[in-house]
Amino acid sequence: MLQSTLELVSVVIVCLISQPHLLWSSESSPNPKSKQVWSTRVVNTKFGAARGLLFQPKGGYEGVEVFYGLPFASAPIGSLRLMPPVSGSPWSGTKMNTEPAPVCPQVLPNIDNETDALKVMPKGRLAQLKRLLPLLQNQSEDCLYLNVYVPLTGE
Numbered sequence: 001m002l003q004s005t006l007e008l009v010s011v012v013i014v015c016l017i018s019q020p021h022l023l024w025s026s027e028s029s030p031n032p033k034s035k036q037v038w039s040t041r042v043v044n045t046k047f048g049a050a051r052g053l054l055f056q057p058k059g060g061y062e063g064v065e066v067f068y069g070l071p072f073a074s075a076p077i078g079s080l081r082l083m084p085p086v087s088g089s090p091w092s093g094t095k096m097n098t099e100p101a102p103v104c105p106q107v108l109p110n111i112d113n114e115t116d117a118l119k120v121m122p123k124g125r126l127a128q129l130k131r132l133l134p135l136l137q138n139q140s141e142d143c144l145y146l147n148v149y150v151p152l153t154g155e
């Protein structure tokens with residue numbers, strides 16, 4: 001079970017890296033104010049149970065079950081700051097996160113002035129950054145979390 005979960009996680013991650021269209025644009029990203037639809041299944045991981053949110057991306061893409069903010073290591077804060085990652089601890093109950101966990105601290109490129117931005121990057125990169133930057137605003141040192149996106153077809 002764990003083995004297949006891990007394989008699934010790596011497949012999904014590879015999928016997201018190789019198919020950036022799967023990262024929703026800000027227009028179609030899940031709106032926290034809209035009605036949330038929870039998956040009927042609970043998935044068990046090595047550290048605890050989680051239930052995903054169901055989303056139907058725009059543009060005819062297949063539906064996705066999204067598990068936000070699953071910790072994959074202990075929070076690198078306090079005495080663990082700047083140390084190699086330490087294995088996570090089990091959580092109790094079922095994780096039902098409605099938004100992604102923060103991303104790690106990073107300096108984001110400034111694309112406010114598109115004319116200036118296009119002097120230092122190609123159009124495609126600018127378009128990609130416009131989609132990505134809204135997802136990278138919430139930053140914290142406590143950032144060792146995965147967001148797992150599972151295609152709903154082919155289960």
Ligand SMILES: *[C@@H]1O[C@H](CO)[C@@H](O)[C@H](O)[C@H]1NC(C)=O
Pocket residue numbers: 069099100101102138
């Ligand atoms: C940032 O992430 C934390 C932890 O998930 C969450 O509680 C907080 O609401 C988020 N803040 C913003 C501005 O999205």
Ligand SMILES: *[C@@H]1O[C@H](CO)[C@@H](O)[C@H](O)[C@H]1NC(C)=O
Pocket residue numbers: 113114115116
């Ligand atoms: C963007 O920067 C250029 C200078 O590189 C300036 O001429 C232009 O007015 C700026 N555009 C906006 C919308 O601020």
